[in-house]
Amino acid sequence: MKLAESYRQMRLEVSQFLTSRQTQKAKKLVLGQNVNDGLLAKCIILALLTVIAFLYLKPLIYMVSTSMKSVPDLIDPTVGVIPRTIHIKNYIDGWIGLRYPEAFMNTLIIAFVGSILQVFSCAITGYALARLKFPGKNLFFFLILVTFLVPPQITLVPLYMVYSKLGLLNSPLVFLIPALFGQGMRGALFIIIFRQFFLSQPKALEEAAKMDGASVFRLFFRIMLPLASSACLVVFLFSFIWYWNMYYEPSMFLSKDFIPLSLRLSSFETELMGNWAINYSTAVGKDPISEGPKMAAAFLIIVPPLVVYLIAQRWFTEGIERTGMVD
Amino acid sequence: MNSIKERRRSYLQFRWKEYGVGYLFMLPWLIGFVLFVAFPIGSSLYNSFNKILITSDGFQYKWVGLENYRQMLVVNNAYPIILISYFQEMIAIIPLILVFSFFVALMLNQKFPGRGLMRAIFFLPVIFATGQVLMELFVQGAGELPFMKEYNINAFVEQFFYGGLATTIINVLSKAVIILWYSGVQILIFIAGFQTIPKSLYEAIRVDGASPWESFWKITFPGMVPFIGLNAIFTIVDLFTFPFNPVMEIVGRNMFEPSTGYGYASAMAWLYFGIILLLLGIVLGITYRATKGNGGIR
Numbered sequence: 129m130k131l132a133e134s135y136r137q138m139r140l141e142v143s144q145f146l147t148s149r150q151t152q153k154a155k156k157l158v159l160g161q162n163v164n165d166g167l168l169a170k171c172i173i174l175a176l177l178t179v180i181a182f183l184y185l186k187p188l189i190y191m192v193s194t195s196m197k198s199v200p201d202l203i204d205p206t207v208g209v210i211p212r213t214i215h216i217k218n219y220i221d222g223w224i225g226l227r228y229p230e231a232f233m234n235t236l237i238i239a240f241v242g243s244i245l246q247v248f249s250c251a252i253t254g255y256a257l258a259r260l261k262f263p264g265k266n267l268f269f270f271l272i273l274v275t276f277l278v279p280p281q282i283t284l285v286p287l288y289m290v291y292s293k294l295g296l297l298n299s300p301l302v303f304l305i306p307a308l309f310g311q312g313m314r315g316a317l318f319i320i321i322f323r324q325f326f327l328s329q330p331k332a333l334e335e336a337a338k339m340d341g342a343s344v345f346r347l348f349f350r351i352m353l354p355l356a357s358s359a360c361l362v363v364f365l366f367s368f369i370w371y372w373n374m375y376y377e378p379s380m381f382l383s384k385d386f387i388p389l390s391l392r393l394s395s396f397e398t399e400l401m402g403n404w405a406i407n408y409s410t411a412v413g414k415d416p417i418s419e420g421p422k423m424a425a426a427f428l429i430i431v432p433p434l435v436v437y438l439i440a441q442r443w444f445t446e447g448i449e450r451t452g453m454v455d
Numbered sequence: 456m457n458s459i460k461e462r463r464r465s466y467l468q469f470r471w472k473e474y475g476v477g478y479l480f481m482l483p484w485l486i487g488f489v490l491f492v493a494f495p496i497g498s499s500l501y502n503s504f505n506k507i508l509i510t511s512d513g514f515q516y517k518w519v520g521l522e523n524y525r526q527m528l529v530v531n532n533a534y535p536i537i538l539i540s541y542f543q544e545m546i547a548i549i550p551l552i553l554v555f556s557f558f559v560a561l562m563l564n565q566k567f568p569g570r571g572l573m574r575a576i577f578f579l580p581v582i583f584a585t586g587q588v589l590m591e592l593f594v595q596g597a598g599e600l601p602f603m604k605e606y607n608i609n610a611f612v613e614q615f616f617y618g619g620l621a622t623t624i625i626n627v628l629s630k631a632v633i634i635l636w637y638s639g640v641q642i643l644i645f646i647a648g649f650q651t652i653p654k655s656l657y658e659a660i661r662v663d664g665a666s667p668w669e670s671f672w673k674i675t676f677p678g679m680v681p682f683i684g685l686n687a688i689f690t691i692v693d694l695f696t697f698p699f700n701p702v703m704e705i706v707g708r709n710m711f712e713p714s715t716g717y718g719y720a721s722a723m724a725w726l727y728f729g730i731i732l733l734l735l736g737i738v739l740g741i742t743y744r745a746t747k748g749n750g751g752i753r
Contacts, residue, residue, distance in 0.1 A: 176562065181573065184577065187633065191592060253480065261474065262477030278496060279727065284720075285710050285721050306491050348480075373583070419595065426592075434583065
């Protein structure tokens with residue numbers, strides 16, 4: 129009898145507790161009003177993303193840790209991610225093997241000048257497609273889409289012939305001249321970005337300028353291009369990164385004289401293989417002696433774009449949203 | 456006292472002046488297009504029907520019709536086999552990238568502390584995806600998913616799928632992380648896509664008593680279909696210069712080989728393009744049908 133009563137009492141208390149305001153508030157805080165805005169959901173998302181991010185960055189961590197290991201550390205299976213001693217010599221080897229200063233300048237010329245030319249030529253084309261009137265505009269736009277979809281493999285052979293006719297092979301001009309004419313690395317994509325950007329701008333500004341008697345050129349260079357500075361920056365950054373990272377095109381068109389970093393890395397590899405061929409009998413590529421310098425060299429290549437990214441991170445990740453590329 | 460004719464003429468003059476400015480703005484692109492796209496495509500197609508000999512006084516073309524294609528498909532049929540196995544891989548890679556980037560973008564779209572940092576991390580691989588560096592990482596075995604070895608996934612796959620399919624799956628799994636590194640831009644596009652779905656729609660469906668699960672499938676997913684299509688196309692284009700794409704290297708090698716030459720290399724590239732076009736057609740077709748069924752967003 130007494131037991132039943134105390135039980136009833138307890139239930140009442142519990143239900144009172146559960147419906148009290150503070151509990152409701154706490155519940156709302158943890159579980160949230162919707163599924164996705166409670167603390168619990170946030171913690172789960174954060175945990176999940178951290179795990180995925182770790183998987184995602186694992187090769188990078190591996191690269192950095194290997195590049196700092198000495199040969200004994202690499203052979204020793206008890207040494208995990210963190211090396212026992214930081215082995216700077218790998219980086220010196222990598223620096224010399226890549227002939228870093230020269231190759232760096234070569235890559236920088238292609239990436240920097242090429243990107244500037246590309247921003248300029250793509251902005252002009254994008255503006256024409258967005259705002260100027262002329263017959264055949266849709267056809268031009270269609271052709272730009274086509275250039276985006278045609279694989280470079282198709283045009284590789286004839287382009288080689290064209291470049292050799294124009295005398296561009298083995299010089300940076302082989303990338304700069306196409307960039308000047310809006311056909312640089314992924315130029316079609318950048319033209320589309322600029323077109324979308326100019327389409328999203330209000331027309332009133334241009335009309336006002338036209339009323340005041342500004343010519344189209346003045347209008348474009350004085351008003352529209354400065355207005356598009358955020359789009360220009362996004363295009364410049366993406367173009368810079370993609371030029372920096374390209375590998376196949378230079379391996380085809382720059383075989384001597386003007387060698388960028390990515391090609392130096394592969395010749396550095398063969399050099400290392402040659403030097404140590406006597407010493408290693410393990411599976412190809414996985415020899416501990418050349419692993420350290422190779423990874424150090426690879427890391428040296430990605431440092432400059434990494435620095436650019438750290439400075440301009442905000443524009444990269446927000447850029448695509450802001451320029452309204454996806455519409 | 457202008458006659459109608461004169462007025463029309465001056466009007467046309469005015470119009471063409473305007474058009475002229477437009478064409479002037481298009482001129483650089485047009486020159487580039489003719490020189491670096493249209494001419495190469497045309498000449499590559501023409502080359503693929505020719506046997507090209509390099510002699511002391513330039514190139515010598517000999518029309519051979521479909522001989523290059525016949526050679527490639529029937530006589531030395533190593534290339535079609537490489538191509539088919541690469542496309543099998545591609546068909547596995549594209550959904551992998553799409554699902555992964557969709558999932559990550561969905562999470563990155565929520566509000567939580569450290570979101571900016573997470574976004575930065577998932578975009579990071581775009582920064583250093585040099586073909587050569589990626590190859591190096593793959594050779595060292597850093598591209599594997601870490602649990603592959605521990606759980607012996609390879610044996611598991613071999614047991615449940617037959618021959619060729621198993622090799623494809625193992626190939627893809629062995630470079631899974633590097634493949635996922637190709638989803639940086641796709642994640643950004645998806646995040647931008649989520650912003651295009653109005654918040655009020657979600658509120659409305661919640662008032663109507665739909666669970667979050669239902670609201671995802673009824674609102675989020677249909678709204679994202681065009682972006683999935685866009686990303687699929689972007690992925691296909693991105694994979695042209697994928698470091699594990701064998702076509703580029705094979706074409707380049709055959710170009711300088713005296714026994715095969717420019718014509719044969721061009722034919723190889725066109726076969727590749729044919730299959731790419733097929734793939735693009737399928738993606739566009741699916742996207743088109745999916746959006747039409749939902750009242751056509753876009």
